Amino acid sequence: MRAEERGGERGSTLPFVLVCWLLAALMAFGAVAASDAFLEQQQVQSVCDGAALAAADRTDEDAVYTSGVGTELPLTAASTQAAVAEHLAADGTRLDGWTATTDGAEVTVRCTRYADIAFGWLFLGGRPLERTAVASARAPTAP
Secondary structure, three states, rough: OOOOOHHHOOOOOOHHHHHHHHHHHHHHHHHHHHHHHHHHHHHHHHHHHHHHHHHHHHHHOHHHHOOOOOOOOOOHHHHHHHHHHHHHHHOOOOOOEEEEEEEEOEEEEEEEEOOOOHHHHHHHHOEEEEEEEEEEEEEEOOO
């Protein structure tokens, strides 16, 4: 092929190389953002697990003293919510919201945090990422 025939193809590799570098950078930024979101979820889940265990350990003392300990330790909504609030205050971890519910023998805690992740401006448009975890625990008793 003569030099004058190849003249129309000159410089056509530069845009291709730039697009490849741009895609590689986006993939790297995406991996960092996904890792940050995963670690944030793990932290929220850990806090929620601890709060559920703390709530399951807090029995309603009035019910225990009046009716005794049966096959399950009695849990009330007030005692579980107080235990979760105390655990979260002592832990010092920031949550944007939490709820604690109980059926009398098992407690379920739902924790939510809105987190700013790395490169969130690129993938989320600057909005924080919602991380929600649910944990449950039963009151400790022997079968």
